[in-house]
Each structure stands twice: as structure tokens, then as C-alpha cells.
Amino acid sequence: MTASVDNLFARDGFFWWVGVVEDRMDPLKLGRCRVRILGYHVDNKQALPTADLPWAMPMQPIFSAAISGKGQTPLGPLEGTWVVGFFADGKDMQQPIMMGTMGGIASSSNTCTAQSQNTNNTVNAQRDSNGNIVKDQNGNAIPVEAVATNPTVTVSNSITGTLPPLSQSQIQNVMDAIAQRESSSIAGGVQNYDTVNSIGYVGKYQFGAPALQTLGYIKPKLGGTRTNADLNDPNIWTGQGGVNNLDDFLANKNNVQENAMYANMEFNYSELKRLGVIDAGTSTNEQVAGYLTAAHLKGAGGAKQLSLGKDGVDGYGTQASSYYQLGAAAIGGTGNKPVAVADRNTTNSGLNTALNLLRTASGALNNPKLGQPDAFSDPNSVYPKCEYTHRADTNKLATNNDDLKTTPKPVKDANKIDNVDTANHASGSWKEPPSAYAAKYPYNHVKETESGHVIELDDTPNAERIHIYHKSGTYVEIDREGSVSYKVMGENYNIFICNNRIYTQGNMHVTVDGANTLLVKNTLDVEVLGKTTINIKNDADLNVSGTFNIKAQNLNIETQQDLNIRAGNYFSNTVGGDLSYTVSGDEHHRASGDINMDASDINLNSGAANPTGADATGLDDGVVTAITAQGFAATGLTPLPVDIANPQNSFGKGLSGLLGGFGTGGLGLLGNALSNPAIANAVAGFSQGLGVLGSGTLQSTLGSFGGGGVGGILAAGGVDGLNSVLSAGGLGSGLESILGNALSNPAIANAVAGFGSAANFISSEGLGSFNQLLNGQGFGNLDSIIADAGLDLNSLVVAKNTIAQTGILDAIKSSGLIPAADILAGENIINNFYKYGASTLDVTLPVAVASIKTDATEFASWTDFPDSAQLSKYFNLGDVSSRVQDVSSQFKIQDQVGLSQYDIITNLKALSVNVLDTVYERYPNMQISNAFRPAASYLSNLDENNAYADLLSAIQSNVGADAAAAVQQQLDTPTPFEKGQAVNLHFKGASAADYYEIAQWIKNNVAYDQVRLEYSTLGSSEPWITVTHNPAYSRDVEAFDKVITSVNGQVVANYLVDLSSA
Secondary structure (H helix, E strand, O other): OHHHHHOOOOOOOOOEEEEEEEEOOOOOOOOOEEEEEOOOOOOOOOOOOHHHOOEEEEOOOOOOOOEOOEOOOOOOOOOOOEEEEEEOOHHHOOOEEEEEEEOOEEOOOOOHHHHOOOOOOOOOEOEOOOOOEOEOOOOOEOEOOOOOOOOEOOOOOOOOOOEOOEOHHHHHHHHHHHHHHHHOOOOOOEOOOOOEOOOOOEOOOOEOHHHHHHOOOEOOOOOOOOOHHHHHOHHHEOOHHHOOOHHHHHOOHHHHHHHHHHHHHHHHHHHHHHOOOOOOOOOOHHHHHHHHHHHHHHHHHHHHHHHOOOOOEOOOOOEHHHHHHHHHHHOOOOOOOOOOOOOOOOOOOHHHHHHHHHHHOOOOOOOHHHHOHHHOOOOOOOOOOHHHEOOEOOOHHHHOOOOOOOOHHHHHHHOOOOOEEOHHHOOOEEOOOOOOOOOOOOOEEEEEOOOOOEEEEEOOOOOOEEEEEOOOOOEEEEOOOOOEEEEOOOOOOOOOOOOOOOOOOOOOOOOOOOOOOOOOOOOOOOOOOOOOOOOOOOOOOOOOOOOOOOOOOOOOOOOOOOOOOOOOOOOOOOOOOOOOOOOOOOOOOOOOOOOOOOOOOOOOOOOOOOOOOHHHHOOOHHHHHHHHHHOHHHHOOOOOOHHHHOOOOHHHOOHHHHHHHHHOOOOOOOOOOOOOHHHHHHOHHHHHOOEOOOOOOOOOEHHHOOOOHHHHHHHHHHHHHHHHHHHHOOOOOOHHHHOHHHHOOHHHHHHHHOOOOHHHHHHHHOHHHHHHHHHHOOOOOHHHHHHHOOOOHHHHHHHHHHHHHHHHHHHHHHOOOOOHHHHHHHHHHHHHHHHHOOOOEEOOOOOOOOOOOOOOHHHOOOOOOOOOOEOOOOOEHHHHOOOOOOHHHOOOOOOEOOEOHHHHHHHHHHHHHHHHHHHHHHOOOEEEEEOOOOOHHHHOOOOOOOHHHHHHHHHHHHOOHHHHHHHHHHHOOOOOOOOOOEEEEEEOOOOHHHHHHHHHHHHHHOOOOEEEEEEOOOOOOOOEEEEEOEOOEOOOOOOOOOEEEEEOOEEEEOOEEOOOOO
């Protein structure tokens, strides 16, 4: 009993010990460690394996409760950590307790080789993914062949100083020897700068990622270590020396490899001096050259071990001494292996510190083998780390010994965010502040975990700070002034269950690169005491479910283009003073009910005669009366304001009669949205206007008349076409009949005589010259002469087309290819519009937008036109030909309708630049349904899906050969699509009402020849917008067919109408 009592804790002496942790994976999770104790446990791990070592309990500090999870977790020592403790069971020595840890200065590290700049070797052997040497069937190492061989080059001298006692020429000799060994580069000959071995070491000198990071060419990795695979990422290169990626490095841009090699030798030279391996005053040239070369293979730490007699090897088995001999021989030395030199570093390692402590304690070591320090180390070969070789184990952030490469500071500085803009550039830009680190020993209290998390409580005078750093790069740092830097590398979540308050006495800047959302589920109050500026660089929507009140001392609203205000019910203006309108253009008012004006005086002054009678409006008395008394809709005419129907307005000349003609037959019922898309394309010419058939007559469409009247007819059909129209009005001799009075004028007669007739004069000199001749003699112009004769040209055109057009339409209807119900639905929309009008329409003149002149000479010499040919900022040739959305409309461009492929691609480029780019930038959901189309003569010969043949066959069978021939002639009339001057546009996700608004925007913002808003009851019933652009000319903004709304290809208005709800 006495002996047992004596052995109780603190009863019979105090038995303390030092040892090395070999295992910390405590199955009980109490923080225990298996410790191999000096003087008590043998160093032979076969005799005493780690698993048989006793578990040592950790002693916890008094401020840790150490019960029920309360207090500080008792974790800290790592495998390889030196600990000191005592035995709780005294002399029995079976219950060790750890009291603390001991640091020291390690003289070597098992991790240095892996972290040195180069693991290549003399044999250049290949390695597998695990780093093992790859051997052939005979057991010989398979060498690595250089990826490529550079030509012979002259190496630029990158040596800017000396490494005493070596001269510059000796340094160059050492570099040449290393280059020949690493990449077979020959001094004065082949320089293999672009060599890359099988595991990613690069260049003439075979650099690895760690060395390039040390030299500043690549950035440190957040929360990890750079590997050779990272070198392929251009984002990690710092741009030092003008090198921005691996290709630049392999190309030896700006002599980078030579510069890097000399800088690396300077670094190793400095490290070797610091470690006591060489001395500028006492070391020989051979020693300095040899150890520098050995350091290239094994790092300065490996060269240090070589100086102590320990010849280390790299992963291929290459000895450090062989590189020592290589360097020594390069300057003319003996090339012998180095003789071990005395360790000039007088600071003991952690192990020697422990041994000295034991030797001075009572009792000597009881095992001679304990004097062999290699027996007590980290069994996992992880610690000590290479960067702490020959340095105190105290954290570098605490010692600040000018070597902070592996600490968070350089990582933070290298990944700093710069040039963050502020709203409206109110305060310019700002940037992430650099690290406030300026610690001095012994004031910085650092805790670092094995993965790289760091906490610093720095009491350095005048540099006090607190720093918490996560291995990912996320950190919080408080500097001496109390300024806080807060950076989150991942997602950031702030969740407040109760109230949250933010108060800033100074300025506050918020910059968001991505989207920003704000959801308030209750009241939002915003108060600004100063000026508020909000700049929105795109669209803005403000939707209020309840009442929206705006109150200001003054309210100014300015738009660069349109201002639209729409009220679903009541709209009221209350003005306390005067109300003034200034309108640069026309003003239109339309009311479904009454218009009441009550004032003491009403003054209307147009500045000229105010036409109100039947003669002035172009309408009969009954119509004028109906407009005045019952509203325009009661007339049964197309709902146009009176002033547009006024024949004094060139935009509205004869418009009611023209539109009436459209209403009774007009532009047919085909368009581009037939049930069969191929048939739609085949007969798309009908949606372009009315055709006059027959030899010598008008061979174009009403839709192509430039500005209406004589000029439009002449542009479309020439003098013959004009004579044909006049003949239909009862003037058998055409122009000669209507110009009788004018031709009796001697001046006019003499001018015309030289051409034989007025028709020949106009054909040769143009309508403008003829009108000048007429006007000079007091006859006005040809339009006024025809109007004075009581002829309505547009009505005559409609009449001329009626027989042929009606016959063609009836033939197509009778073919059975279009469902009768679909046709009837479209006719009902048209009839209802003529009868009741529409609630939303736009009769304003378009805004004249200048066309951008394009140059397509780059294609002039081409014989092949690939889809990739770029036409504009956003579109290439395939986008408007062989890759359009409508599969049945996908065709390559070809020579046709008198145009070459070059002519057509020239037109398509003008269309893309002036129309497609502009619309796409405003509406990125734009889709090109079809653009370029082959001529009918080509399509009619297709073997498959031949819509032309199907249509003509059906008409011939159901109607007759004459009708089929008439349709064939109409189909053969060239259209803008066949010339590359037209495009059909759909807009993904857009509603029918959206198409009206899009057409409005195109009307006033695009340089076009004609825009058509086309509704359909056929096929998918989806609207579309047709836009044409002719590089040679564009219809005048007052041309009656500049803007068109149609239903199933039938023009219903020469302005925009919203028929989406019809």
C-alpha cells in the first residue's frame, strides 16, 4: 500500500519528459496524442510501433472549464511537434500528460524537395501521376524528349552583377551547364526555350510553379500551393517583365528565361549565405559554383544538407552531389564531391534543444541510440515545413524576418481589387487598401491552423491591428486607426432576426457588378435632404398597384423621342394658370364620344386658309356633314383624320379611294404566314403590292410607288405604265391627250420637238426636268395637270389591277390550299376595322433617319461566299440566308434577277448595318424569319417541297390554265427579298400588341425604305414585321406606302394600327 500511495500524482517526486507526437487521431476525441518520449521509448519503430505508444492527455489552461463542451478545445500539437510533460503515475511512467509544446529551428525538412523550384534530373526520366519513374521492359528509365527545339539563337546577357567570388563569365558558364543538363541547350547553339517535360516543368532551365511564384512571375494561390498545371492559366501570370502567359514565357519574351535564371541564382546565393553554406570571403569559386548548381536541383535547404555530408536525391534519384560536380566543373574546378563543412549556424534545432535540456537534468540518457535525432520526427514527413527550415518555428507573421512569401500578406496584396467605380463618378473610384501588416517581434500574437487559417492580435507600437484570415482569402482586418477591411471570397449572407440599423457619418458608396434586387414586404420610406441624381442607362419600369403621387415645386419631363400617356379610364388636367401647347408638327385629336370646348373666346388660326368645304377635303357634302355631325366612323371610310384625307396634303392624296380599293380586293390573302410555310414563301410577292399583268403594262406593285402620283408610277412602270393607267381613265392617247394645251405653248413645243414626243422627253430627261419646263410656262406640273383633268391616279391604278388581281386571288382561293375559315377570319378583321376603326393607331409621319453608307468592296474579288462572312456588328451572311429561323427559307445566295452574288451580299450588308443592327440593339429578342430568297425560277425546279409547283398545279386543276399562267407571271416578278433588300422579323416572347409598339419604334429610329406591320389569321397567326432597305434610295417620309399595316397580306392602312385585339 505504501508503494502505491507513493506513486500517486505529486506524492513521490516529479517525473517530467520531452518527446515527439506521432499520432493525434484520438479515438476518444479527448485531444490525446501518442508521444515517443526521449529516454523512455526506443527509436526502433519495429520494436515499438507508433500504435503501441501510450496516449498522453493534454493539460488545459485554467481558463478552460474542460467539462460538458465548455472551454477551449484541447487541440494543437501536430505529428512532429515536440512536447514537454510529466507522468501522472510517477515512477510507473504509464500515464503521460502533455504540459506544452516546444519550438526550435529545424536543420532539414522532408518537404523541401517537393517545394524546390525544379525536380528535373540528368536522366530526364518520365514519371507517372504518382511521381514514380516510368521504366521500359528492361527496367531502364524512359527519358523525356523535349516538346520542341528552338533554332540557334544568340543569348542576351542577363547578368547584371556578380556573386562573389564568381565573375560574370563564370556565372554564365554555370548557367550554360545547367541549361545543357536540363534541356539539352548548347551554349552558342540551339536554345530549347520552349521545352516542357512530362510533368510540366518549363523552359530552357526547367522552372516549376513554386520557383516562378518566388520570382514574382505568377500570383500566389489563395488557400493552397501553385502546381505546374496552373501555369496554363493566363490569369495567374502577373505580367512581370511583359510576360502575360505561358506562351510568352516559352517564347522567351523579353529574354525572360535568362532574367529569371539569374534572379533565381541571386536568390539561392542569398539563401546559401544566410544558411552558412557559403561565405563571400572564405568560400572558393568551386564551392560557390557547386552549391549554387546543387541548389538548382534541391533548393538551398538541400544544398545545406549536402554541406553537412547528407547527399539528398530528387524524385528521379539524381544526387545533389552530381549537380555540385556539374557546377564546379563548369568553372574549371576538379569536379570532386564536396567535403562536409562545419555547420556555421550556431542555433540548435528543436531536437537538440530538447537533448540539451535532458542532459542538464538529473539522470543521464539511458539509451545511447537516443543521440540519433532522425529517430524522433514526424512519421508522415509533413513537418517541419520547408519554409521553416533553418528558421525559428515561431510564426513568420510574428517574427517578420522579411520572408513572408508563404503568409497571407503577399497573397492579399497580389489579389487586391482596384479601380472600383462609384455612381455617377461622384467620388471617382476607390480600391481595396493594402494589408496594414507592419508587425515587429515580440508584439504580434499569431495563431495559425494547419490548413492556413490565421488570427493575429498585433500590439506592435504604432501598428496595432486585429486580423482574421481564412485560407480561401476571406479576411477581416482592423488597422491602428480603427479602419476595417472586410473581404469575402465566397457567398456572403447577413441574416438579422430583429431590427438592423446602419449609420454612416461620412459618405457611403455601393458598387454592384451584377444584378441588384431589393424586396420590402412592408413600408419603404426614403428621404433625401440633398440633391438626388439617378441615371438609368437602359429601360426602366415603375409599376404601382395603387395610387402614384408625384409632388414637386416644378416638374420637368423631357424625352428625346416620343412621350406616350395612356389612361385606362378618366384623364384630367387641372391648371391653376395658363396652359400652353407648342407642337412643331401636326396635332390630332380623336374622340369616340363628344368633344366639348367651353371658353369666353376660341381662336383658331392656321396662318392660311382653313379648308372646311367638300372641295377642300376631297369628300362630297354628305361625307363632310357626316364627319361633322356623327363622327368619321359613320362614313364607312378608312378612319383617317380629315387633314390627312385632304388632297392638299401629298401624303393623303386620294387616300380614301385608294384604301377603298384595298378593301374590296387589294393585296390578296397570302402574306408570309400561310398554313404551309413553303407556299407562303412561294407566293410572298403578293404581300408586296398590286401587280398589273400583261406585256407593256405596269410590271411592279403599288407598294413600290415612291411618293405616289406620277413619279411613283413612272418609277415603277415607266412611261408605258403611266400611259396604260391614263388609258384606263378614258384617255386613249395617254400623255399626248392630257398635254394638249401645254404642248401648244411654243417654248414647251420647241423643247419637246427635239425628242419627238413628251413621252420620249420624260423617258430621256426625267420627270423633274419636264415639270420644270411646265412650271416655267405657268402650267404647274404633270400631277396638277392630271388632277385638273379630274383624274385620280391611284383609283385608276386600282381599277387597272382589279380584273387581273381578283382573278389571281380567286384562283388561289379556289386551289383549296388555304382554309376558307382562316381567310374569312382575316376578312372580318378588315371589315370591322373599316366600319368601326381602331382604338390605337399612329398616323404621324415617320422620322427621317439618314442611311449609313456601307462599303462591300471587301467581297468584290470573292468567288465563294461562306456563311461566316461578317456583314455587320452582329450578323454574318448565314444569319440572313442559309441559317434564318424559318427552315424552309434557308438558302445560299446565288446570281439571280439580274444581280450577281456580290450585288446581293452588298445589299444584305446595307440591310444588316442600317436595319438589323439597330433593331437588335433595341430588341435583343429579335429573330430573322427569312431574308434572302431564291427567285421563283429556281424554286420551281426543286425536287422536294416544291410549293410553286403544288400551287400552280392546284390552280390549273381547279380553275384553269389561264389563271395558272397569270399566277406564274406574278410570281416571276422580282421582290426585294430576292435582291437581298428585305427581311421578315419575329420577336421571341412578344405579344401581338408588342409588335405594334416595336413597329412604332422602327418607324422613327431605323433607316428603311418601307416598314410593314403584318397581322395574320393563317398558320400560327403570329404577327411579323417586314422591313425593306434599298441602298440606292429610300421612300420619302410622305410616301403613302412608307408605313403599312396589313392583314393576311392585304393592306388595310398606310399607317400603323394595333389590330392585336381585333
